[in-house]
Amino acid sequence: MPSSRWSDLTRPGLDAAALAAVLTRDSSLWRSVEVVDEIGSTNAALAARAGQGAVEGTVLVAEHQVAGRGRLERVWTSPPRAGLTVSFLLRPDVPVARRGWLPLLTGVALAESVREVTGVLASVKWPNDLLARDGRKLAGILAEAVTSPDSSGVVVGVGLNVSTSAAELPDTGTSLSVVTGGTVDRGPVLLAFLRAVERRYRGWAEALGDPVLSGLARDYLAWSSTIGSTVEVTLPDGSTLTGTARAIDWDGRLVVDGAEGTVELASGDVRHVRTRAAGA
Numbered sequence: 001m002p003s004s005r006w007s008d009l010t011r012p013g014l015d016a017a018a019l020a021a022v023l024t025r026d027s028s029l030w031r032s033v034e035v036v037d038e039i040g041s042t043n044a045a046l047a048a049r050a051g052q053g054a055v056e057g058t059v060l061v062a063e064h065q066v067a068g069r070g071r072l073e074r075v076w077t078s079p080p081r082a083g084l085t086v087s088f089l090l091r092p093d094v095p096v097a098r099r100g101w102l103p104l105l106t107g108v109a110l111a112e113s114v115r116e117v118t119g120v121l122a123s124v125k126w127p128n129d130l131l132a133r134d135g136r137k138l139a140g141i142l143a144e145a146v147t148s149p150d151s152s153g154v155v156v157g158v159g160l161n162v163s164t165s166a167a168e169l170p171d172t173g174t175s176l177s178v179v180t181g182g183t184v185d186r187g188p189v190l191l192a193f194l195r196a197v198e199r200r201y202r203g204w205a206e207a208l209g210d211p212v213l214s215g216l217a218r219d220y221l222a223w224s225s226t227i228g229s230t231v232e233v234t235l236p237d238g239s240t241l242t243g244t245a246r247a248i249d250w251d252g253r254l255v256v257d258g259a260e261g262t263v264e265l266a267s268g269d270v271r272h273v274r275t276r277a278a279g280a
Contacts, residue, residue, distance in 0.1 A: 011081035011163055013063055014187055023059075023191060029198045030088075031057035038080075040067035042087035043142055043157035049089075050146040050153050056091040059194065065159070079168055083175070084160040084186050088194070089146075090201065091153040098209025099154055100252030100266060103128050103143040104220050105204055106156050109196035110139060111223045114160075116196075117189050120179050123225035125275065126245070126254050127267035130160070131225055136174035137161075158193070162186050211250060220248060226275055231256060233265060234272040245275070 016035035023030050039045055039062040046060045064080035078085065092099065107124035114120050114130070122138055123131050130139035139160040146153050161175035162184050169175065176184045204214040211217035221227055226245045233241040233256065243258030253264040254273070 010183070011079075012185075013081055014061065014190070016061075019061075019187060019190065023194060027057075027195075027198060029057045029201065030059055030194060031055050033059045033061065035061045035063065038062065038064045038066060041065060041157075042085055043144060043155050046087045046089055046157075047144060047146045047155045050155060051148050053148050053150065054089055056089055056153065058089045059086065060088070061086045061190070078159065078161065078164060081186075082164045082168070083162050084158065084190055084193075086190065086193075087155055087157040088197070089153055089155055091151055092201070092205050092209065094205060094209030096152075097251045098211075099143075099145070101204065101209065101211050101216060102154050102156055102252075103141045103267070104248065104252055105200050105216055106141050106143070106158065106197060108216065108219055108223055109200050110141070110158060110160065110193055113189060113192035113196045114138070114176065117192050118176050118180055118184055120176055122223075124220065124223045126224065126226040126248065126273060127252075127270075132174045132179050134174070135225075137172055138174060138176065138179075160189070162189065211248075211252075217248065224248075226254070226273065229275040232274045233270050234274075235269065236271055 014035050020033040023033055042060045042062050042065060046058065062085045065085045107130060110130050111122045111124055114122055121133060125131050128141040129137055132138050139158060142157045144155050146155050161173060163177045164175040166178055200216065204216050207214035227247065229245055231243065231245045235241060241256065241258055243256040245254055246257050247255040249255055249264055253266045256263050256265060
């Protein structure tokens with residue numbers, strides 16, 4: 001890894017000390033921010049710490065993640081310093097069923113911060129993707145339940161493509177630099193994202209996970225590219241369900257009106273969700 005933050009002017013390293021100082025100084029949630037050069041998986045590493053009693057608000061960032069995982073153990077890779085790879089630990093005092101909203105809350109916070117810092121207008125695809133306007137994937141989100149001797153919690157991980165080039169991306173992926181046509185500094189994006197998560201999380205937790213009272217349900221629908229669309233859902237057994245994505249229920253499940261009636265799908269109930277504009 002470069003010895004200086006500016007050794008690679010296209011992909012400079014994050015200033016860990018500055019990030020930690022700025023973020024924790026004014027925050028009632030974030031307790032520590034650690035940036036490591038290389039790691040297998042930030043989610044796996046933070047989950048292990050959570051099991052040993054790590055406090056809520058612990059943040060782990062990797063410049064290079066070599067064994068990243070998405071939902072259903074899908075592989076997530078990115079060149080060193082080309083993206084934001086961050087995991088954080090939350091221990092919300094809300095009904096367990098309401099925790100299904102955490103990846104959705106994270107998606108809204110990510111969309112808000114990306115627009116704020118870069119001007120890129122993205123959308124959230126249920127259950128865990130951030131998409132550019134052309135439908136290509138900018139980011140993935142993975143939320144995993146963890147337990148410790150004293151309490152339970154959730155580790156939320158995000159992988160956001162920032163300066164990844166088109167040649168480094170799959171056909172279905174894109175990055176902030178590709179969309180904007182310019183250089184994007186990861187530091188301001190990370191700070192804005194974690195601050196947006198804190199705002200959203202505090203309101204949601206104070207409402208005991210109520211997505212309506214906290215305003216999260218309303219704002220999620222405003223950012224969603226899934227609700228109102230015709231969706232084709234691939235289930236774990238390989239079968240498919242086609243219908244209209246009508247809503248997100250109180251537990252963060254996707255409500256689909258299909259030919260055989262209405263079904264509610266949790267993220268663990270599906271392998272893929274493909275969308276197209278209603279009526280297409």
